Structure formats: C-alpha cells, structure tokens
Amino acid sequence: MTTHQDSFTDKPYPQEEYLQSGYLSCQGCGGSMIMRHALKALGPDTVCVIPASCWSIIAGNWPYSSLNIPIMHTAFETAGAAASGVRAALDLKGKPETHVLAFAGDGGTFDIGLQSLSGAAERNENIIYICYDNEAYMNTGIQRSSATPEMAWTTTTPATFPKVGPKKNIIQILTGHKIPYCATANVAWPMDLIAKVRRAAETKGTTFIHALSPCPPGWKISSEKSIEVARLATHTKVFPLYEVINGESYHINFEPKNLPVEAYLSMQGRFSHLSKADIAHIQQRVDYEWKILLQRSMMEPFHMNM
C-alpha cells in the first residue's frame, strides 16, 4: 500500500478562484467544493460540460454564470458525448491543450449517463470526467440512484423498504474500459483531490475521478458535518481513496483508520433506521470490498513497463 498523499500538509491550496460567490448550492454542499478544487487544479484553459445535476442549478440561472470558465449545460445522459464533441471541436481548432471537463453527478454517471460515458471511455476520448457523487438524485429531491448505498433511506426507498442491493462500483466499470487513469477522491481531502485532477489533466485519454460529495439535506446531516462525515467515509473504508492506472494497476493512496462503519452511518439520518444486524451486514460487505481492493492493489499489472 502506498500512502503518498499527506493531504493535510501538501499545501499551499491554490489561490486563484474560477468560481464566483453567489452560486446556488445548499449550505455545506460538497459538490460546490469539488468543482472549486477541480478548477483550481485545471486552471483557466478549461471547458466544462455539465449534464443535468445539482450543478445545473448551482452554476446560476440564465443570464448568469458563477464560473470563470466556459461551460455548456447539456442533457442528463450526455456528459460523455458532449465532452467528446467539445474535445473533437477543440482539437479541430488546434487547441488540444485546452482541458475538457465533464462534471456530472451520480445519476448522470452511474445511471442515465453511463452509456455515453462508456462510449467516451471506450474511445478513450481525451477528457477528464469527474463524478461528484452525492449518492442519490438530490437535485430532484433525494430519489435513489444506483449510487445510493445499500439500505439507505431516500424518498423512493423509504425507511420501511430502504435501498436494496449494494452501491454500483463505478470504478470497476471504468477500469473495465482500460482507460489510463481512474481515481477516487473525497472532498475531505482537497489537496489529494487537486493532485488527482492534475494527474488526470496530465494524462492523455479518458480519465475518471469518482469524488464523494456529501449532501447535508440528502444525507440528513447538519451542514457543518459535511466534511466530517465525508472523512469518516474513508476512515471506515466505506469510500477508500485509490487510483487505478490503465485499468490494471491499483494504488491505495491512504491508509484508513479502520473505524467501524457505525461511526459513519450513525452520523447520518438516512441510516437512522438501521438495526444492529443491518450495520453488521454493511460492515461485512465493507470489509470484504476492502479485502478485494487490497488484493487488487497487490496484483502485478498486465503491462509491466507502463
């Protein structure tokens, strides 16, 4: 296991801002922070594509924009395709160095947008795709997505019949495309996130970052706990931080404190209905998934000299 990121000390945090205040995120929004960090990593020569998501609203209504880079709002399922289109056009205009960022939520990535994302990834389009994952359709009022964790409450998975089945493993889907770079990131580790976005930007081809994005209303947490709860997600191994190179070579970036999942679950109202047995079940799954991740990280990659 490599733990090359000392996220608290790898400062300075870049000071240039590509977002302007006044945008329409909820109190304590993780998604707005992820955009802010990502843009700091990419800089001004960036074009951003935003499919339907909280960010369709956060960015500001017409005739306003709270971003200092050009953005194109696009239909829910089209982030991969739209980013491909922008990429093609920029290349044709002799601007291959301009970054193309697709910035999509979990619904737009795990569910409706999976097809166009898969298309773009299979073509290995030179784009950076960031999924800010708040684990449900938050923009429409907290309906479950395939990124919703097992047994979580949402408005379509009520506490009496919570979400069935585990959260989809999007990284596994993307690594299945053998794209050059995949990573998970967590808003609680901004410098790690920035380092990963920078790495994605330096990598030619499709790069994918799955960034955990706490949502105070959707997770039923008090807004000031946003970062704290996100941090616990990693420390409980619910959301490990790792990178995958060429779909083969796994690197765990951060050794979790290995806290019990209950520490993470009990902070959130969306899990308040869980019984001890439920929590034990989730713990088992988390432990199992972690074991798989550990094993993968110890595998030799297919191409030895990549």
Place this chain on the structure above:
Amino acid sequence: MSDEKPITYHNLGEMPEYVISEASMLWNKTGTWRYLAPRYLTQTPPCNQQCPAGNDVEGFIRLMEKGAIAEAAQLIREENPFPAVCGRVCYHPCETGCNRTQFDDPVAIHSLERVAAEQPFPATPPETGRPDSGKTVAIIGSGPSGLTAAYHLARMGHQPTVYEALDEPGGLLRYGIPAYRLPRNILKAEVDHITSCGVKIICGKRAGVDISWSDLNKSDAVFITVGVHRNRRLEIPAENTAGILPGLGFLESVAGGTPPRLGQHVIVIGGGNTAIDSARCALRLGSDVSIYYHRSRDEMPAFEEEVNEALKEGVKIHFLTQPVQFLTDNQHLAGIQLRETRLGSPDESGRRRPEPVPGSEFDIPVNTIITAIGETADLDWLPPEISHENNRITINLFGQTSLEKVFAGGDAALTEHNVTTAIGSGKLAACAIDAFLHNQDFTGIMPRITIGETGAVSVSRYLNHGDAHKKQGGPGKVVSFEDLNLAYFRKSARQKITTLDFNNRSSSFEEVNNGLSGEVTVIEAKRCFHCGVCTDCDNCYMFCPDIAILKKGPGEEGYRINMDYCKGCGICVNECPRAAMIMEKEQ
C-alpha cells in the same frame, strides 16, 4: 453588465437572442440564507491558563515552530523574566493541562522554554511604551516573586529597590534549589538581566533588622516577598540534638558552599521538595540516603519528576512511616525511632490523614537526620497594621495587604509554595501596584487581564501595548480536548530530553537535565495543537463551500469572512482543527 445588480429585461429588444450568460451571480448575496455566523475568536489554550506565571505558552511555541527562537524568548520575557529558571525548575502545570496529553504525550513545554532562554539576552526588555513615573517601590526579598515584581515595575517606568537579607540575590532560587537543578550561572544571568533593566538590589539588608519599616514605608509602595525560611519542627523528643539538620538550612549551607559533614547514612524526614532536594544533595555529598514519609507516594507534595530522579539516583523512600523520637547517646544523635502509619480519613488539605499503627515502633541507628516537613515565614518584624494569619500575610485577590500601599506575594503570602506561582504573584503585584500608583481601580482591570477563566494575569494585556490585545486568547473559555478537531493531528512522540549519566551524579552538582537542542526543538514545537489560536492553516479557507472566506492581502495573516456570501453552513468552524472559530448569532 454589472455584477452587483440582477438583470431585468423589460422588453424583447433588450434581450439577447441566445441562452448564453451575460453576467456573474455576484449580485446574489447568499449571506441572507444564514442563521448563524462564523467568527474568528482566539480562545485560551489550557497551557496558558495553567501557567501560574502567566506565560504566553502557545505564543512562544508558535514562534519556535518557525525557528524564531529569539522572538520566542522575548515573548516569554514580556510576562516572565525567568525563562531559564522556569525552564528548569518549574513543575510545568502547562504540560499537565496540555490537550496533547489526551492524544499522545504533552508537548515538552518546559524544555522548549529552556531552549528559548538559551538565546542571548536582548539589549532592552520588551517595550512597554511607558515613560518614567518617578515613583519608588520598596521590595522586600529578592526571590522569584520580588524580582519579577521589580522587573515589571521597572519596565512600567517605576523605580523598584529590592532589599535582600542574605548575601546574594535570588532567595529560594539560590538557597533552596540545588545547583544540579539550577546551575548558579544560569540564575546569575537572569538576575543580572533584571538589574540591567533598572532594578536596584541591595543585599545583606534584613527588614526589621538592617532597615526599619518606617524607612521602607517612605517608598510610594511596598511589596513584601520575604518567603519562608523557618523550618517547621517535628515537636518530638530530642529535636534539638546535634546532627539533626533543618532541611532548608542544609540546602542553604550547600548552596553557600559550606556543606556540613554528614554521616555515612542520612535519614530525611518529609515528602516535599525540600526533602527530595536535601536527599539528593546528601547523596551527592557521599552519603546513603533514606527518606521517611508518613503518607504514601500519592500524597507526596514533591514534584514527581524529582522523586523519580531521586529514586533513580539511589535514594530510598519509605512510605507510611513517622518519627516517634530521636535517639541520643550522650548528647549525640544515635538514631531515630519510627513507627508505621496507615491512612485514615482526609484532613483539611484533602489528603488522607496518617494514623499511627500501635506497637509498630522500630529504631534505626543513624548519625545525620534532615527534617524537611515544611517551612514558615518570619513575620515578627511586620508592623501591626499589616495583618497576618496562620503565618501568612493576609492579602486580597490581587496581593494587597491591609495597608493600601503595601502588597505581598510569594511563599510568605500564598498557600502554594513554588517558583512559578511566586513569579505569578510578583507579576500580579506589579500590575496592582502600577494601578495603585496611577490611582486606578484594579478590581475592574483584573478580569480583563486574567488568562482564561482562572489563570494568572497577563502583563501584556495589562499594558495593552502594541498588539498585546491579540495575545493569550480572550478572557473566558479555555479550549478543551473535546473542542479540537483531531482529524488534523497526527500522533508523534514527545522528544526525549537527555540527562546526566548516573555515574556522575553521586559526586557532582553538575546539572542533571540537559534539555532539548537543535532540530529536535522545532520538531517538538510542531507538536503543539495551538488550541484556540489561528495558525493560518487554510482549513476554513479551503473547505468553505461558498468562497466566503478569503485570505487577507499580502503581508497580512489570517482570513476575512465575506458575510455577503457566507451561508452559515458552519464547516469552517467544524473543520477548524484548534477551535479558533465560533458560530454565533449575529449582533
């Protein structure tokens, strides 16, 4: 288009043809969404509140962390002229209070202080901005309390004169603490520095004997810090036999270079610092030493570290044993009869009272016995207007005696007897005397300058000079361990100090503790949590989801909150590692 106002299209002609943005969202002041507002608030670190001398502990560590050692020393001297002394002999309650204790190990504060004190003395004491007042203050006793008061009063523009009964200044520092704990050159340097700051010390003048009260009373104010020099008696048979030495007297003679001849085996009676110091001195003079103490280890008033060192050096300590009588043989000390005790119900000190075990008496033959069961003050010379009780001068909260212009401090006026407390009382008296000399009501001033809820006072805050108001947190809340966000701290071992080899101890008064040095100092300083004090760590700035926290301009430290856009989510406060921010209702 303006960013300050929303755009309203009144007619089609004004409207753009396409859904393409025309302006920013800056007009949208999301600050109106807020219920509570964050605020930067320097809160009191527990170390600061715990320091009886009122040192800005967190402040000097912050400077040392950046390698600014000289600045750190100067910061300490704003409150305390004795960093080298305190860095050695203080029992460091700051470390006991250190929140790091609950995380791994406390920061080695006193070692850091000692490193700071190794810096050359500055040409001038820390600036106060005070002009000469022309007022005189007589200070009786040149111990830590008296010299501290003199130092601050001099800084404040007054003319203090210190009268010392013994031959050299320093009081207990010189005559009570052995050189292996506090080398004489170290003490001398700090005392010399105090005199260089405008303090006049007259030695060999015992109040009431060599100088009359009426002469002393001619000064504009008087500060009495005569200390405690009378050995408390056991009040058991044969106590006046030769060979029975009073602890403090023994230490004074060792300090004065004329140690008495001791027997091969020495018994020390008592469990306080004087007992331990006496035992370790006797050891260094070549004797085997046993201490007999009538309670258990837990009740021992001596500093734990000192006890440990004594044990390591070979001193034997026997607990739950009390003297019954001294045994004599032809007017000469032949031994001591002791008996066992057991602990009963607590006494007025809160400690469990030792009760004799009937029939447990036993005798030990010995030629030298040192009794160190406490000291009392000599107050017989005081004028009757100055009241005292239980052998302590009666003072109010800020050291004033029953005479308005007369203040008292140090061991003669306090229940707690240690160097750092004495320094704190000298500082408090300096402030109170200064207020008195300026006809100001100190009662109103006291809360403003008290560190934390119950700590010592801060001279810096009293003087309110320069950026002193920023120092030492605000009055009130002390940051607790629970207030910290531990996610941002990593465990790290406390740096170990080096000590003198044991083989060299039995024959030498060389300093035992060698302190920290070099890079290790900075590593240790970096362990500080900086409880309650912003260190510009950027967490608030980085985690603000609304870019409402902005870095201040070039050259300025800290952050500014743009309340126009702060939605009041509270993340900045929650993610502040050190509780230097609070959420509150807006005024």
Place this chain on the structure above:
Amino acid sequence: MKKVLMGNHAASWGAKLSRVRMIAAYPITPQTHIVEELSEMCSDGRLDAKFLKVESEHSAMASVIASETTGVRSFTASSSNGLALMHEMLHWAAGARLPIVMVNVNRALAPGWNIWADQGDSLAQRDTGWIQIYVEDNQEVLDSVIQGYRIAEQVNLPVMVCYDAFFLSHTYEPVDIPDQESVDSWLPSFEPDNFLDPENPKAYYGLVMPDNYMEMRYRLQQAHEAAKRVVSEVGNSFGNHFGRPYDLVETIHCDDAETVLITSSSATSPARLVVDKLRDAGRKIGLLKMRVFRPFPTEIVQEILGNKKTAIVIDRNCSWGKGGIFADEIKGAINNLSNRPMVYSFIAGLGGRGITPDLIEDIVKQVENSESPATSSEWIGLKPFN
C-alpha cells in the same frame, strides 16, 4: 461532374462539399452508406474532419451539439428509431440555436420492424424547432445539404434534410456533383459569434426561469418565420450559382388548375407523370410539391390554393388518431381563407409500399367521383376488407 450516385452517397457528398469538420453518427439501416462513405472520406483525407463513432444516436446529436457550440461545422445522419432516440437532443439543438445540418432517411418505426420508407419518424419531430426539408431526388439531397448549412448559419436554426428510405437512399441515379471551389465560393466558412471559449468564458444553455423562457421561445418562433424568406433566398441564390433553383415549394401547372395534387418527397416524381398525363388529357390539374415543412410555408400555400376547387394531399405518414399530417397542416393553413378548396386527404405508401403513377391516378379518379371529402384521411392501397 455527373455521377450515378445513391441518395445516401449524395448526402455524404453534400456534407463533404460543405466542408463539415465534425461528424458524429451511429449506423442504422437505411442510413449506413452515409456514414460509411464519410468514414472513407475522413480516413483517406478527402475530408478534413473528425468522425466521432459514438455509441448511440442520442450521443451523436449530443456530440454534434457540443462541437457546434465549440464553433465547428458539424453533421450527423440518422433514421427512424435512431431519430426517435435523438428526440430530446433535437430540442436542445434548436433551443440552443445551433446551425447543425443532419440527414434523416425516412423510415417507418417499429414495431413490427420495418426498414422502409415512411415519413412518420421525422414528422414526429416537427415540434422540435428544426427546419425540415423533404427532398424528391438524389440531386436535391446533395443540393439541400449544402443549402442547409447556408440557411442554418444565417438563421441559427438546425436543418434536417429528409428523404425516403430506399426510394432515394439506395437508388442510384445521375447526380451533378459541383466542384469544391464552386461550393466554397457560395457557402461561407463557419464563423460563429459565440462559441465555447476560455478567452470569453460564458455559460451556455443554463436554466431559464419563467420570466424569460417565453421570450426566448418567441425568438425561436421568430427565427422560423424569418427562415421562410431565407430558405427562398438561399434556394434562389443556389439556382443562380449552380443552375438548380429551389424554394419552399415547387408548383407545376398550378396557375390555371382547378385541382391541385399535393405531395412531398419521392412521391412527387410519379405525381409529375400523372399530372402531365392528365393535363394531356385536358384536365385542369396542377401539382404542389411541399419541400419545406418547417417552417410551414403558410402564406405560399394560401396563395396557391386560394381559388382552387379541390386539393388532394397524399401523405406517406399518419398522425395516429388524426390522419395525414401534410393534409392537416394544409387545411390549417387555408382555414381562414374565404375561398378555399375542398381538401382530400389520402394515406399511401406506408412502410415502403410503392406509390406508383397508377395509384396516384386512382386517387384523382376517386376524388373526381366524390362529392365531398371524407371526414378522415382515406387509406389507399389497402388489401380488400373481405
């Protein structure tokens, strides 16, 4: 240069001559030859363009919208179910006011599977805001793609060039391919005012609140109104330059006609034969070819049909629950005229069934023998009921 080309290759040539830079497409019968030919052109260097081989029609249109927004002339082609899948993005293209040109090969929608000619696919997209041109032969396919870009980029509306599956798409016939230089001198290069540009960072296609949405949509409608004039002007200019003029509609013998036969797409060709034949037999019949369906040429239809006795509309489409779509639109266009013809609506040729001269002649005969139109569209060519 005249060549025997299939309709799909005529479309490819139209795109190539328009110097499209970005093509995103997904294969579907009967459109495949278009993308195959363009792939060849891109690979062998005849066309300096990027061909994005996307994974669906929806993504094709999404990509093309993105590239066009980035300021690059873009092209796509689809058909039937593919076009239906694009539906959402068709709204985006028009609402974004992007001058994209696409080709749709008119094919019936499943189920049951049917790959043959039927206008139902593109007519179902009539309300997406696209200009729609229904073309009659392969020459017109090529010419309409080139005109499409000039129209689109003038009015900032997307253009859909529609032609019948197989009857055109797979049919070889002589087509005059203009020189690249000749096209270049007629079709300006694409220099949009607005495009995704880090030097000029703007947000495109954001949330429009109720206080502005209606006005933005009014703009879209106005653009369509303006497009009628532009389509005519461009068609006329194309005629002057290339010798083949075009307009919103084409009329044959309409001036003195009492009866006007109205057709669109490939069905117009046999109708020409029938009208010529009936004219030779002394009948006062004319032919109106509806070339542009959106924007609907209401004024022209009113002018042509104003004093006629009878209008006969043949639709290779049906709006389920209503009937022939062209017929309905024509009725709507002339409804407020004081003198207006009776409109007979016929549905024929769905799902690839042939519309032959004989069938059209039968329709005319049937109208001549009836006193007034039926209330709903009549289906022609059905098997007998028993």
Place this chain on the structure above:
Amino acid sequence: MIEIRLHGRGGQGAVIASKILAVAMFNEGKYVQAFPKFGVERRGAPVEAFLRQDNKKILIRSDIDKPDHVLVLDHTLIDVVNITTGLTKNGWILINTDLKPTDFDSLGSFRVACVNASHIAADLHLGSRNAPIVNTAICGSFAKCSGLVELASVCDAIKEEVPVKADENAEAATIAFKSTIV
C-alpha cells in the same frame, strides 16, 4: 423506358450488376435508375435488383412489376422464384447456367439467353469457389443479348465501379459477351 429486373442470391452482386449497367448506360447518355429490391440482404437469400433506362429523367419511384428483361444470376432460383412475373412478351431472360436456352422452354414465350457466368468467374478467381461473384460476367452477357449497351461501356463501368480485380472483372464481362448463347 426500358425496365430490367435482376434475380440473384445475396453475395452474388446483383445490386452492383444493376449499378454497373446503369453507369454504362449513363455513360452512353441515357438517364438511369438502379436500386435493389428494398429488403434485408442476407448471404444466399434470393434478392432482386432493378434497372431503368430512359432518354429523359425517370420519375417512377417504385419496384419494377413489368420488366422488359430479366437477368437471373443463379438458375436454381427459377425453381424458387417466379422470375417471369410481369415480364413483357419477347423480353430477354438471361440465365447464368451451363445449360442451353432450349433447356428452358418451359419458361414460355420469352427469349432465353444462357451464359456460364459461374464458370467464368471461378476461372478468374472472382469471389470464392462456393460463391463466385458473377455479376460482371452477367453484365457483359447482357450487353450481348440485349444490345442495350456496348460491351466497351460495360467494361468501362466495371473499371469505374468495381474496387478490386477491375481488369479480371472486365475480362469476365468480355468472355461472357463472347460465350453467351442466344
């Protein structure tokens, strides 16, 4: 206007044959129209293609029901498909076969021409042994029996339209032209 119908099996190149003939005729100044029977082509399945030739623009846009001539690329189709449907009296039926025209009397009062296109194609290695591509040979043969187009035009059209083995295909047409039995 002359209308021609081609019968073949998927993979034999009936549609290309119709296009080759169309191009050849177009190059001789005719207006032409060639198109497949609009369907789903599968290897081996019976397919049809159509060809119209006229001196003016062709405006009919539907299948050919009443062909003037019929080309049969595989004689076994005769048992499967009614190749004479709508065929004009005295129209040519050109059949790829190793038989003679007299062997097809049962087809009725039509003119029958035969050519062993499969053999010619196989000799020239056009297509594979079990699925020779016979379309170019048929085109040459049609020039012979119908006289509607010059052999030279057919050969030129083949060179224009056939991307591989253009010369061998032109040779096939020439051999077929010469070996057609009418």
